[in-house]
Amino acid sequence: MSRHHRVIPGLPLTLGYTLFYLSALVLLPLAALALKAGQMSGPELYRVLTDPVVTASLRLTFAASTIAALVNAVFGLIVAWTLVRYDFPFRRLFDAIIDFPFALPTAVAGLTFANLFLKDGWLGGVGGHITAGINALAHTLGLGAPLPADALDFLTFPYTGQTGGIVVVLIFVGLPFVVRTVQPVLLEWDPEFETAARSLGADSATIFRRVIFPEILPAWVSGVALAFARAVGEYGSVIFIAANIPGRSQIAPLQIVTRLDDFQYAQAAAIGVALLTISLLVLLVINGLESFSRRHERQA
Amino acid sequence: MTIEIRNISKSYGGERILRDIDLKINSGELVALLGPSGSGKTTLLRVIAGIEQADEGSGPVLFDDVDVSNVDLGKRRIGFVFQHYALFKHMNVFENIAFGLRAKPRRERPSEAQIREKTQSLLDLIQLGNLSQRYPSQLSGGQRQRVALARALAVEPRVLLLDEPFGALDATVRRELRRWLRRLHDTIHVTTIFVTHDQEEALEVSDRVAVMNAGRIEQYAPPQEVYEKPASPFVFKFLGNYNLFHGRTRGDEPGEALVRPHDIAIARDPNAAGASARPGVVTHIGFGGAVVKIELETEDKTHVDVEVSAPTFRDLNLKRGDKVWFALRNAQEYVPDFVI
Secondary structure, eight states: OGGGSOSSSOHHHHHHHHHHHHIIIIIHHHHHHHHHHTTSOHHHHHHHHHOHHHHHHHHHHHHHHHHHHHHHHHHHHHHHHHHHHOOOTTHHHHHHHTTHHHHSOHHHHHHHHHHHHSTTSTTTTHHHHHHHHHHHHHHHTTOOOOSOTTTTGGGSOTTTBSHHHHHHHHHHHHHHHHHHHHHHHHHHOOTHHHHHHHHTTOOHHHIIIIIIHHHHHHHHHHHHHHHHHHHHHOOHHHHHHBOOOTTTSOOHHHHHHHHHHTTOHHHHHHHHHHHHHHHHHHHHHHHHHHHHHTGGGOOO | OOEEEEEEEEEETTEEEEEEEEEEEOTTOEEEEEOOTTSSHHHHHHHHHTSSOOOTTOOOEEETTEEOTTSOGGGSOEEEEOTTOOOOTTSOHHHHHHHHHHTSOTTTOOOHHHHHHHHHHHHHHTTOGGGTTOOGGGSOHHHHHHHHHHHHHHTOOSEEEEESTTTTSOHHHHHHHHHHHHHHHHHHOOEEEEEESOHHHHHHHOSEEEEEETTEEEEEEOHHHHHHSOSSHHHHHHTSOOEEEEEEOTTSOEEEEEEOGGGEEEESSHHHHOTTOEEEEEEEEEEETTEEEEEEEOTTOOEEEEEEEHHHHHHHTOOTTOEEEEEESSEEEEOOOOOO
């Protein structure tokens, strides 16, 4: 189709440029990575990839990324919906804040979150703070210290050093993707479709489920995929909040860095290839979902 | 079902779109709301549907003498066909038509077999049985129009409301489809209101036409009456081509007379043209098939459009520059309405 309506002339030139661009920036480095990993013998490669520390790090990376992407899927959709559908004070400001995770260096984000959730941080030590406050108040009233120091520790956010903390920062870095992919679709949405569904007797839940959601599904799915991919590759923020204990709270990118520090370049490359392969498979599945949800756009 | 609206007004941001509209539609009638864009016809349709609310202080919208002004759009049991159809893009034809049936609350919802049967019968009605698996993007404009109509009919509405139903179609399809709509209406007899800016469409299809202008109904009458006895200069001018003659009425008031181009007799002989024939010179001849359009210029440099049938034109054997006589056969005189 597009062949008959060329906006930019010179198909060979543009195609050639595209292929060169992709090759130089994506394919070549990937091939180099695979080649590097290929320097190891088969058994050696197997030993690296089945190392419990490595498998644990891969599991953590993909589990945390999946959870973060799913959380963003739900809340990103709600945020996008709210920003488009409702008018409220400072809406534009909130809209601008969405892009913050894009702009903020992720190391800074990690540091901020770590400070919040550390045992003596604002949120991390909330139980301790309240206990201390009550005890201090009781003390000035001459009642001694009625509460043991760990009385409210169940309120303390168990994020730091654990998977929870990693998920929180991954949600943070992935937040803009779902919002920014779904938002334009909602903005262009013609309310006439809703009126039509309403005139046919559909209630709000039915209208959302059967009329609106299928329309935003492709964008939503690709937003989730982007958030997931971003989370898998995230390094800077995670290492600040995670305890980074090998085999327990180390993400795969950190494993790679660790191997590089030990001058084990081939091993690092092998873990990289494993990370890449799994990501690619996940993205392929998501892509399949997306094109399935776009099937009605095909022309006869 | 009868529809009656009383004293309906509607404003948007201080601009009055509808001004005190009264309208009564009999059960099973097919009514056209005809008017130029901005005359308020679509707004009126949407108020009847319940998509828009009339202003505070407006009268009721009565369906079978029951006030439905506060009944929600979804509960009014109307079938609305949107100007751009608003077909659900990700649903095929079948699912689009079945939407209203599937959306019913569980206890009212027909069984799957009943839904299939009903949808299939509607597909047959709109003659698209073989395209049930197509998506809207794979249909032509006329086909989409019919699917939109079937989707609206699936919930067995008490009234069918169509907003510019043929507006987005090309001329041939328009003509075909409006005859089809008339036949369909004669089969199912559901009270129908449609909005159009095309006077030919309104006159050909409807039982009665409500001609609207600037938020008011100027005339509400059967097509023949609207055409032959236009209630106001606006209606006259809107319904077709016209010649405007300024003059004095019998009471010697300044007035204007409106004459359709085909209501002017033309002849080479002053006596044959009729009483009070006036001279003119042929300045242009436009062939339009069955009708030939002749432009005349009178002595006082007024342009007069005349339409004659092709056989008449052949008998006249006119050329540009010929001198002829013309007489007004059927002029409508109005004292201008100075109130705006």
